């Protein structure tokens with residue numbers, strides 16, 4: 218009996234080092250790391266730029282998964298952070314600040330601030346109200362970007378070049394840029410993984426399941442949700458900074474509400490609450506979009522129903538599919 | 547009498563035209579087990595909500611350990627040592643029994659704004675959680691997801707969660723409700739063992755349990771306290787007999 222108990226203490230319910238839970242992310246990151254080598258035999262620059270684009274959206278999707286999958290906060294304005302990060306990069310560049318670290322720092326700080334202010338208001342609401350209010354804040358950011366006539370207004374803003382690292386134009390090289398994005402993706406993934414398993418993340422996950430119970434044992438539910446919301450906004454801001462650098466262009470379209478919807482689809486498609494699912498979802502979404510849009514003009518007619526089918530029939534999304542369809546509560 | 551742990555004075559609550567708590571005053575002394583009884587719909591659960599902070603009161607004052615907590619949110623009251631169980635069981639279903647309790651330990655020990663280090667492996671949290679599970683005889687089920695526990699086990703788990711908070715007051719809303727005879731007897735024995743160590747406000751329909759456990763009983767009818775005193779006095783009270791205990795006391 219006491220041996221059972223000792224066993225119970227040592228092996229928590231969700232073992233974070235379950236080999237299968239580790240296998241999927243390892244394969245995903247190995248594939249991403251090796252992609253440029255494979256691409257060397259073919260259309261290198263096309264593959265590198267598509268790969269970087271996919272990973273940039275994967276970062277945004279991971280950050281959304283942190284609040285959507287682990288915090289049950291359905292933010293319909295997450296693209297705003299993509300846009301804010303991108304504008305931070307574009308505006309700094311236009312003002313003559315080229316440094317990537319400064320740019321990324323500003324993108325993260327501006328996104329975090331926006332998340333703090335809008336989150337403070339939104340987090341008090343639940344369910345559909347939360348969706349609508351985050352959508353409204355997202356649209357607000359969109360309209361503000363449209364009205365920035367000094368920085369291109371609705372036409373967007375072309376950047377003179379990519380940001381520089383230590384004064385060097387390292388990011389100009391597509392292969393370097395690809396690996397910088399991969400490093401950011403890996404960093405975001407590992408950070409979120411740590412956060413989710415830590416005290417903070419455990420409280421966040423428990424609050425997702427039963428907020429009243431958590432408040433009754435002493436958790437400040439709104440504060441924990443708000444902090445998660447700010448972390449997610451900051452990570453999405455980083456992806457916006459990367460997106461601006463990749464395209465060397467910043468546009469209000471980055472924060473259109475459709476973008477927010479696409480991010481939600483990526484997370485659900487890949488499987489909510491697994492982080493690696495967000496990466497898979499971004500890969501699948503953007504690859505499907507890429508292929509179908511080449512094949513036919515009205516690709517969305519096929520794409521939409523396809524998504525609905527995945528969501529309806531594959532529990533746990535693509536991650537669920539890979540893990541054998543089994544999912545723990 | 548010693549300074550009470552909990553003191554309500556003139557606490558009221560209405561839902562629209564319905565007055566559910568009507569000028570309620572009561573106290574719970576240190577170590578006292580104070581039972582709150584009353585027919586269905588009398589407003590017992592509402593009063594528990596008001597004390598715990600999940601419902602705001604329309605009027606009155608709630609004092610706890612010498613502080614006015616009337617305006618404090620639920621989580622701050624919990625941090626002061628006010629622990630509760632819910633009439634409708636409330637656990638985190640996807641978390642193991644151990645983690646449910648460990649979450650309560652985590653809430654009172656150190657910051658929850660820690661972003662690194664695996665919380666599920668924090669030995670200090672798990673050890674204290676396990677101790678609370680042992681108290682309610684649930685240690686053998688420590689790694690079972692709370693959602694898969696039997697109803698009686700969930701009730702015991704709620705008690706373990708409350709105990710893990712190291713509370714100054716236990717608010718128990720029908721902890722025996724819906725449990726089988728055997729489980730209910732176990733819970734009564736458990737409550738008897740907690741008696742004296744904690745101040746307890748107990749809402750319960752099981753009259754045998756109430757009269758055997760309580761130091762003091764208050765009777766709530768239509769949101770008003772109609773009688774309050776030692777069990778024998780309450781049992782003999784004519785208003786209570788007429789209005790509530792009915793044939794059970796006869």
Ligand SMILES: Nc1ncnc2c1ncn2[C@@H]1O[C@H](COP(=O)(O)OP(=O)(O)OP(=O)(O)O)[C@@H](O)[C@H]1O
Nearest residue numbers: 561564566584585586587588589590591592593633
């Ligand atoms: N949120 C609410 N809105 C409106 N009326 C409510 C609300 N909550 C409770 N009531 C009403 O208040 C009255 C008291 O309910 P309460 O749950 O406090 O009773 P109780 O004494 O706990 O009953 P029971 O013994 O059945 O648990 C009931 O008439 C109930 O319908």
Ligand SMILES: [Mg+2]
Nearest residue numbers: 590591592633
């Ligand atoms: Mg009740």
